[in-house]
Amino acid sequence: MLRPTVGGERVVAADGSTLRELIQNVDNRHPGFAGQLLESDGGQRRFVNIYVNDEDVRYLKGLETPVAEGDVVSILPAVAGGR
Amino acid sequence: MTSTNGTTSTNGTVKGAALTLDQARRYARHIILPEVGPIGQRKLLASKVLVIGAGGLGSPVALYLAAAGVGKLGIVDYDNVELSNLHRQIIHGHANIGRPKVDSVRDRLADVNPDVEVVTYNELLTSENAMDIIKDYDVVVNGLDNFPGRYLVNDACYLLKKPLVDGTLFRFEGRANVFLPGHGCYRCLFPSPPPPGAVPSCAEAGVLGAMCGVIGTIQAVETVKLLLDLGEPLVNRLLLFDSLTMEFREVKIPRDPECPLCGDNPTIHELIDYEAFCGAPVTTLG
Numbered sequence: 001m002l003r004p005t006v007g008g009e010r011v012v013a014a015d016g017s018t019l020r021e022l023i024q025n026v027d028n029r030h031p032g033f034a035g036q037l038l039e040s041d042g043g044q045r046r047f048v049n050i051y052v053n054d055e056d057v058r059y060l061k062g063l064e065t066p067v068a069e070g071d072v073v074s075i076l077p078a079v080a081g082g083r
Numbered sequence: 084m085t086s087t088n089g090t091t092s093t094n095g096t097v098k099g100a101a102l103t104l105d106q107a108r109r110y111a112r113h114i115i116l117p118e119v120g121p122i123g124q125r126k127l128l129a130s131k132v133l134v135i136g137a138g139g140l141g142s143p144v145a146l147y148l149a150a151a152g153v154g155k156l157g158i159v160d161y162d163n164v165e166l167s168n169l170h171r172q173i174i175h176g177h178a179n180i181g182r183p184k185v186d187s188v189r190d191r192l193a194d195v196n197p198d199v200e201v202v203t204y205n206e207l208l209t210s211e212n213a214m215d216i217i218k219d220y221d222v223v224v225n226g227l228d229n230f231p232g233r234y235l236v237n238d239a240c241y242l243l244k245k246p247l248v249d250g251t252l253f254r255f256e257g258r259a260n261v262f263l264p265g266h267g268c269y270r271c272l273f274p275s276p277p278p279p280g281a282v283p284s285c286a287e288a289g290v291l292g293a294m295c296g297v298i299g300t301i302q303a304v305e306t307v308k309l310l311l312d313l314g315e316p317l318v319n320r321l322l323l324f325d326s327l328t329m330e331f332r333e334v335k336i337p338r339d340p341e342c343p344l345c346g347d348n349p350t351i352h353e354l355i356d357y358e359a360f361c362g363a364p365v366t367t368l369g
Contacts, residue, residue: 079282080233
């Protein structure tokens with residue numbers, strides 16, 4: 001669902017020391033990316049999960065979760081398909 | 084001896100009749116597994132599983148659970164078989180186009196394994212009937228395609244303390260996990276549904292037919308593991324599969340202490356209006 005906003009890529013590299021900086025970094029290159037993940041007030045959308053490595057950032061420090069070189073950030077929107 | 088699924092009594096005796104000669108032959112390759120054996124097979128024959136949605140995921144789930152000898156299978160779906168279902172909903176055949184899916188499933192499963200009692204619910208699962216339908220089953224398997232239905236099944240299973248084996252599909256990807264009451268729920272994973280239209284359905288986005296087999300079969304495996312207390316089910320972890328890269332990964336699903344359903348101070352004690360919650364109609368389509 002997010003891939004069209006990043007040119008169809010499955011994986012994109014990004015810089016930043018926190019998750020929020022990382023998202024902004026991607027958004028600078030792919031405008032509209034952050035809007036898919038964040039509410040208008042800047043908070044994380046509740047139907048889009050973000051993981052640093054395999055940890056849900058809601059249970060870490062949210063968008064202020066620190067990220068380091070080599071960390072893998074995964075974005076999983078809710079999907080309902082079963083048909 | 085105790086069992087999470089209730090198929091073993093507290094004094095260690097096994098529920099279910101002794102195997103017949105035909106059953107010993109039919110299930111020989113289960114029985115030869117030390118982890119299953121004749122006692123495990125009797126457990127399966129005494130087990131009751133509800134499959135919600137007789138579509139892409141429900142097809143392999145129902146076929147494998149019936150073949151495995153799960154004694155009672157409930158099937159919930161109010162839809163009819165359509166031509167566009169057949170590229171992935173492998174339990175239905177061309178001759179069943181236009182028939183209720185639950186009738187198609189019942190006929191197919193009778194041929195797969197006459198040991199299995201199939202109970203069909205050709206109706207919409209709602210806040211009014213969900214508790215009644217789910218309460219008699221040991222495990223529930225989710226093969227729904229919409230958010231209101233997913234929150235409804237999640238809440239009903241948690242309130243009834245039933246394990247829920249979940250699965251979802253999107254294009255070339257799939258996800259599977261198990262929600263055990265007390266170990267997190269769908270609301271811990273996704274606290275709120277997306278606004279209507281924000282996330283495309285399989286009908287809108289498409290799905291590779293064989294993906295239903297991958298994820299549905301994982302759901303069937305997880306169900307048998309739960310019924311037999313085997314191994315490490317996908318509890319507190321979400322399995323992610325990308326068929327384009329053939330990668331399996333996992334992420335964690337913690338229980339949310341602030342979850343309104345299963346948290347420390349719950350506010351949801353009964354089923355709610357899921358159409359209002361999600362802003363979209365409930366459909367019990369699989």
